[in-house]
Amino acid sequence: MNNTKDKLSIYVHIPFCERKCLYCDFVSYSGMEDKVEAYFDALMYEARFYSTDDPISSVYIGGGTPSCVDSSYIEKLMECLGENFTLEKDCEISIESNPNSLTAEKAKAYFRSGINRISMGVQSVSDDILSRIGRLHTHADTERAVDSIIAAGFDNFNLDLMFSLPGQTLRDFSDALDFATLSGAKHISCYSLTLEEDTPINQLYKDGIYHEDDELDRQMYAMANETLFSRGFYRYEISNFARMGYECRHNLLCWDFQDYLGLGVAAHSFFGDTRFVNTASVDDYIKHVYEHTHDQVVMEESPEELRGDYLMLALRKTTGINTEDFMARFGEDFNEKYRDITEGFIEDGLLFRNGPYVALTEKGFDFANVVMREYI
Ligand code: SF4
Structure with a gap:
């Protein structure tokens, strides 16, 4: 393969959540508060190990829920990344968050540390629907968190919405689109609920408590596309809509097949024609990353x-x-x-x-x- 790769980005995985949502099959764990400190030490060790002078176009701190840990960990992490990598002057630095844990203080601390983009999992503006899918927050939390993001100085933020949720009507989804488009967000992601094996919500569908409705799903997707387009957000990817110039660079670099370095539990990296993925076990990572004996799968692609x-x-x-x-x-x-x-x-x-x-x-x-x- 000829190498037309000229951009490098970094993904950092924070695998902690306060509680597991009913539909979630991401690598995220609740009840591990006692491991946060050791995890960040291991993470920063790994960052130092991969230190490079190659310019970095974007950093994405995802999870899990990065906003559920004390902001001092994120500040230290940002310092470490700044010391060990050459972040481009206009490097996009994003962090994921949830409305119940993103406080005004955390938003300010993120901004001070150099983070310039926040992505928040809103999913719905209906408290009934949020509770049906096992989210911890209410719509009042979302409103507070959006105010905090703006007050902290962020011009660029994304709200994630979900559709095809149990009991969700077109009206419910339209309310969520109204909220998101009026919030000041420059980027809106809309994902249809995916029923993953071994998730509690999948079992509820299997048990006949909820029912899939493909037609409604397509109607909601069409509604998202039309509503967002009419309000100045253009679709640049199946599920992602942005005001012109606010497309997520991290996403685009991945879809453009550029190299990326993944740090942390279950983080994927891609260099040339090789992908590798870190262990999904927090304990394995914390104990063994220092000797590089943690479980790491390397896949050379044909x-x-x-x-x-x-x-x-x-x-x-x-x-x-x-x-x-x-x-x-x-x-x-x-x-x-x-x-x-x-x-x-x-x-x-x-x-x-x-x-x-x-x-x-x-x-x-x-x-x-x-x-x-x-x-x-
Ligand atoms: S907040 Fe996100 S990562 Fe955490 S359990 Fe819910 S869906 Fe999964």
Whole structure:
């Protein structure tokens, strides 16, 4: 593979949450307050180990719930990253948060430490729905937290919303979109509830307590797209909408197949054609990261796998697959290699060409998984 990678970003995983939400299958744990200090020590050791002069375009502190730990840990982490990496002058530095734990003091501390973007998991503005999916916060918490974000000086913040939630009506979702678009957020993510195996909410659906409704799901997605577009947010990826110039750089770098370094439990890294992922165990990480004997899976991808990953990520973006970039990276002509598949989807109205790009149509977004499967 030719290397057209020229950007490096960092992802830091904070695996702690106050309580597990009913739909969550992320690597996050509750009841580990006594391990926070040792975890941050291990995390900063790992950051120092990977110290580099290569310029860093974005840092993303995700989780879990980074806002549930004392802000002094985040401040120390930021100091450590600043000392061990060359953050570009306009480096985007994001942190994830939840409304019940993001206090005014924490928002101010984040801003002081150099973080310039907050992403907050709002999900819904209905207290009934929030409690049905096991969230700890109420809408009053969300309102308070948004005020704190703005008062701390953040111009750039994202709100995450969810749709297809149990008992959620079009009206409920429309209320959430109203709140988000009027909040001052520059970026809004809208995710449909995914029923993951082994989550309590999946069991509730299996038991017939709740029922899936694909038609309502598509109606809600269409509503998000239309409402957000009419209010100045454009969709740049299946689930992500932003005011022009406020697209999440961290996301874009991942979808553009750039290298990234993952620090912390379960963090993924991607360099050249190699991916590696850290242990999902907090204990293993804390004990063994210092000797590099923690469980770490290294996966060298075949050219075929890399092409599949590249195409899947590119199709998520509204700009789609850049066939010239594909040629530069893989030395192959996309149009020749995938002629039959591409022409078939164009005929079905699921893909279209735009200069050197091949992208999903509006109808194609509803069948994105079907299209992606064919290219993998
Ligand atoms: S706050 Fe986020 S990471 Fe934590 S349990 Fe809920 S969904 Fe999972």
